[in-house]
Amino acid sequence: MKKIALLAALVCAAVIVTCYTNPETGRKGLMLLNSSQEASLGLSAFQDIKKNTPRTTNASEQALVEKVGRKISGVVKLSNAQWEYVCFKSEEPNAFCLPGGKIGVYNAILPITQNEAGLAAVMGHEVAHATARHGGERMSESLLISLGGIALDVAMAEKPEETRQLALGAYGVGTTLGRTLPHSRSQELEADRMGLLYMARAGYDPREAVKFWKRFKDFKGAGGSVPAFLSTHPTDDRRIAQLEELMPEAIAEYEKHRK
Numbered sequence: 130m131k132k133i134a135l136l137a138a139l140v141c142a143a144v145i146v147t148c149y150t151n152p153e154t155g156r157k158g159l160m161l162l163n164s165s166q167e168a169s170l171g172l173s174a175f176q177d178i179k180k181n182t183p184r185t186t187n188a189s190e191q192a193l194v195e196k197v198g199r200k201i202s203g204v205v206k207l208s209n210a211q212w213e214y215v216c217f218k219s220e221e222p223n224a225f226c227l228p229g230g231k232i233g234v235y236n237a238i239l240p241i242t243q244n245e246a247g248l249a250a251v252m253g254h255e256v257a258h259a260t261a262r263h264g265g266e267r268m269s270e271s272l273l274i275s276l277g278g279i280a281l282d283v284a285m286a287e288k289p290e291e292t293r294q295l296a297l298g299a300y301g302v303g304t305t306l307g308r309t310l311p312h313s314r315s316q317e318l319e320a321d322r323m324g325l326l327y328m329a330r331a332g333y334d335p336r337e338a339v340k341f342w343k344r345f346k347d348f349k350g351a352g353g354s355v356p357a358f359l360s361t362h363p364t365d366d367r368r369i370a371q372l373e374e375l376m377p378e379a380i381a382e383y384e385k386h387r388k
């Protein structure tokens with residue numbers, strides 16, 4: 130990862146336009162894509178996933194994902210978003226939000242989220258990855274490392290399949306060919322922080338986020354499989370500690386939006 134950071138810093142120093150600053154946190158990252166390119170990558174990745182992953186057959190699971198998804202997306206700004214919420218049938222407890230507002234929840238996570246607010250914690254976190262453009266940042270790193278930093282449209286034209294696989298990996302969706310890149314520790318903590326405020330603004334009690342992460346820790350402790358999106362860094366304890374630090378601010382948001 131140090132190598133990536135160094136390369137990113139070099140590219141950022143050379144071409145100022147490839148840098149992106151997160152408006153919420155001020156963190157800088159490499160960005161070789163504009164947001165409409167990102168949205169179209171997200172859309173084609175989502176079409177791919179829908180083709181290859183069965184949907185849940187349980188209508189109430191789909192309805193729940195849609196209900197919580199609408200509330201969360203109602204309080205965020207995501208460029209070029211055409212929101213869509215799909216509950217997939219999968220043994221892996223996982224969820225994602227692709228650029229362009231394409232949200233997927235794997236139904237194996239529902240026993241751990243347990244209630245609407247628990248699911249809002251997960252979806253808030255995933256939507257935050259999209260609004261913070263973490264996937265675009267990782268896609269840029271992938272382009273830099275695997276394809277020598279060529280522009281996305283050139284990559285698409287010359288190596289469409291390779292570019293598609295890079296995108297899926299960068300957006301945290303496992304594929305048979307590509308590998309999933311774990312989010313960095315700073316991206317995870319950023320998504321936790323933003324996601325907590327999103328769920329509060331959407332009218333969900335932010336204290337439920339801490340409860341979810343504790344249940345998730347127990348699930349892993351009991352030998353449950355760990356999905357890539359919720360990978361080992363930061364540790365669950367570090368996440369929970371940060372969420373607890375942010376709780377007064379989040380509760381104030383919640384009280385404001387509750388009525």
Ligand SMILES: [Zn+2]
Nearest residue numbers: 312317320358
């Ligand atoms: Zn994450």
